[in-house]
Amino acid sequence: MDYSPGDIMVCAAAAQIKDGEVVFVGMRLPLLAFLLAKCTHAPNAVGLFENGILRDTPATAPIVTMGDAPNQTGAVRTCDLAEVMTLLSGGHVDLGFIGGAQVDVFGNVNTHEVRTGQGMLRLPGSGGGADIACLARRLLIIMAHQRRRLVPRVDFITSPGFGDGPGWRKRQGLSRGGPAALITTLGVFAFDTGRAVLTHLHPGVELEKVREETGWELEVAPELETTPEPTPRQLDIIRRFDPQRFWTG
Amino acid sequence: MSGPDKVTSLSEAVGRLVRPGAALALGLGLEGFVPFAAAHEIIRQGIGDLTLIGPISNILFDQLIAAGLVRRVIAAWVGNVSTGIGYNFRRAVEEGIPHPLEVIDHSNFSISLALEAAARGLPLAVGRSPLGSDMVKNSPHFKPFTCPHSGQKLLAIKAVKPDLAVVHVQRADAGGNCQVWGATGITRQAVLAAGRVLVTCEEIVPPEVIRADPDRTLVPGFLVEAVCEVPWGAHPAPVQGYYDLDGPFFLEYAAATRRREDALAWLEEWVYALEDRGSYLDKLGRGRWRALMVRHSRPTPPVEYGW
Numbered sequence: 001m002d003y004s005p006g007d008i009m010v011c012a013a014a015a016q017i018k019d020g021e022v023v024f025v026g027m028r029l030p031l032l033a034f035l036l037a038k039c040t041h042a043p044n045a046v047g048l049f050e051n052g053i054l055r056d057t058p059a060t061a062p063i064v065t066m067g068d069a070p071n072q073t074g075a076v077r078t079c080d081l082a083e084v085m086t087l088l089s090g091g092h093v094d095l096g097f098i099g100g101a102q103v104d105v106f107g108n109v110n111t112h113e114v115r116t117g118q119g120m121l122r123l124p125g126s127g128g129g130a131d132i133a134c135l136a137r138r139l140l141i142i143m144a145h146q147r148r149r150l151v152p153r154v155d156f157i158t159s160p161g162f163g164d165g166p167g168w169r170k171r172q173g174l175s176r177g178g179p180a181a182l183i184t185t186l187g188v189f190a191f192d193t194g195r196a197v198l199t200h201l202h203p204g205v206e207l208e209k210v211r212e213e214t215g216w217e218l219e220v221a222p223e224l225e226t227t228p229e230p231t232p233r234q235l236d237i238i239r240r241f242d243p244q245r246f247w248t249g
Numbered sequence: 250m251s252g253p254d255k256v257t258s259l260s261e262a263v264g265r266l267v268r269p270g271a272a273l274a275l276g277l278g279l280e281g282f283v284p285f286a287a288a289h290e291i292i293r294q295g296i297g298d299l300t301l302i303g304p305i306s307n308i309l310f311d312q313l314i315a316a317g318l319v320r321r322v323i324a325a326w327v328g329n330v331s332t333g334i335g336y337n338f339r340r341a342v343e344e345g346i347p348h349p350l351e352v353i354d355h356s357n358f359s360i361s362l363a364l365e366a367a368a369r370g371l372p373l374a375v376g377r378s379p380l381g382s383d384m385v386k387n388s389p390h391f392k393p394f395t396c397p398h399s400g401q402k403l404l405a406i407k408a409v410k411p412d413l414a415v416v417h418v419q420r421a422d423a424g425g426n427c428q429v430w431g432a433t434g435i436t437r438q439a440v441l442a443a444g445r446v447l448v449t450c451e452e453i454v455p456p457e458v459i460r461a462d463p464d465r466t467l468v469p470g471f472l473v474e475a476v477c478e479v480p481w482g483a484h485p486a487p488v489q490g491y492y493d494l495d496g497p498f499f500l501e502y503a504a505a506t507r508r509r510e511d512a513l514a515w516l517e518e519w520v521y522a523l524e525d526r527g528s529y530l531d532k533l534g535r536g537r538w539r540a541l542m543v544r545h546s547r548p549t550p551p552v553e554y555g556w
Contacts, residue, residue: 027330050357051278051280053432060545061545065280065330065331065494066279066280066432067487067494068487068493069489069492069494069543072432073545073547074547080361080434080435081304081358081433081435082435088358089378112354112383120343121339121343122338122339122342123333123334124327124328125324125325125326125327125354126325126326126355126379126384127304128356128357129356130378130379130382130384131358131359131378131379134377134380134382135377135378156383158383158384160380160381172381173377173381173393173401173403173404175377
């Protein structure tokens with residue numbers, strides 16, 4: 001079965017969700033990752049959606065974003081943003097997903113403004129991204145792997161990662177959390193040392209390609225692994241929830 | 250009795266309640282309940298110099314900005330939930346087209362807390378997020394401080410008080426008591442912060458319907474200035490139990506607003522040229538809106554509320 005970079009990112013993201021975990025689900029690919037994890041290895045995971053939804057079953061039909069009607073039908077609770085954010089702030093959320101326009105070697109994410117040759121390019125802003133980055137126990141970042149996106153230092157820290165290195169989060173007043181993984185179209189990075197280290201290459205991706213498309217000096221784990229290929233069952237599930245290939249096409 | 254009758258037409262309500270220069274909280278459901286009909290009426294009436302307050306505001310703010318009615322935005326996110334960029338917002342910030350735009354950045358949680366502080370009559374809320382974000386630097390709304398009790402570093406988030414909240418809900422009675430089901434985003438905080446609400450609803454129902462199910466009442470009528478029955482008033486956003494998201498509409502909007510002249514043509518076609526929501530629905534076409542209606546009914550069973 002053919003699969004796209006979006007498919008493999010969804011599978012790699014789903015693999016980060018452990019059974020029984022409480023997951024702050026974002027939009028787009030993470031939404032599919034949560035649904036895939038629920039239907040496979042993490043049937044007891046609980047998803048929180050910032051508009052005010054808690055659900056422990058997959059959405060009842062394909063959805064584009066969190067507010068779609070089938071994502072509310074059959075939820076265990078619908079409420080407001082403050083309640084979901086209170087769960088996050090109280091330390092009840094194991095894992096949160098965010099995306100962005102830029103990420104740096106410390107896992108700081110920018111969704112505000114990017115400097116270009118033509119001047120400053122304004123992006124939509126934080127949404128709940130900064131809240132998830134500040135308050136979740138583990139942060140997962142999902143992004144297309146391009147040199148203009150994986151930069152040495154982001155132009156603007158919207159959602160804080162490890163700032164400029166060890167001790168930074170604590171100095172800011174952030175008592176826990178920080179990036180656990182960066183999942184891109186080419187591979188997966190971990191942040192065990194507070195800096196991005198390449199741990200996985202997606203199938204068929206050359207290390208040299210990753211080096212070319214990474215704006216910082218690439219650090220590679222001693223035992224570099226290959227991301228498992230999506231199984232037919234995984235792809236079936238992704239197609240079920242993204243039938244138009246809106247997010248994974 | 251349910252208090253004074255507050256039912257009026259949308260054009261009358263907007264004309265009476267939305268003042269030039271006002272700070273409006275709207276688009277509060279994050280994705281659902283976005284009051285597009287009310288915003289389009291504001292655009293038609295050309296009420297400008299506005300401050301817009303919201304969380305993830307979706308294309309509602311983008312449209313008001315395109316119409317040249319916005320001076321300032323206090324929000325967590327301005328764009329298009331299906332495609333990302335809001336092109337009118339970008340043009341305003343980057344090039345001052347059609348007007349320069351002041352942006353006060355928040356996160357979703359911090360804007361919710363800022364409104365809640367105002368609702369309680371307090372000058373600030375306390376938060377931990379978004380400490381560490383560059384949003385905090387030089388922000389008029391965020392000041393880090395040390396907690397006098399614990400010594401922890403925390404964030405003082407300035408209270409945000411709107412002049413008026415504009416909300417779309419499933420149903421309301423003539424007195425303005427509003428019932429909502431499904432995820433509500435920061436609607437409650439904004440309504441309580443403003444203390445004055447313009448309501449559009451899918452249906453006006455008898456007061457007995459409200460009183461049979463008080464858990465669902467989100468806005469008490471005494472905070473409401475006007476109630477307008479505007480079916481499909483949130484399209485293309487979803488309203489649980491009435492219609493789902495019109496996903497393609499957001500893609501079409503993105504394509505149609507990439508260039509300024511096209512964005513103006515979009516406003517002409519979808520707002521200025523239409524008299525009201527009825528003509529908007531005619532333009533949208535029966536086939537299109539019917540396809541968004543509930544097809545898999547899931548009524549909630551009644552509960553015993555007796556004594």
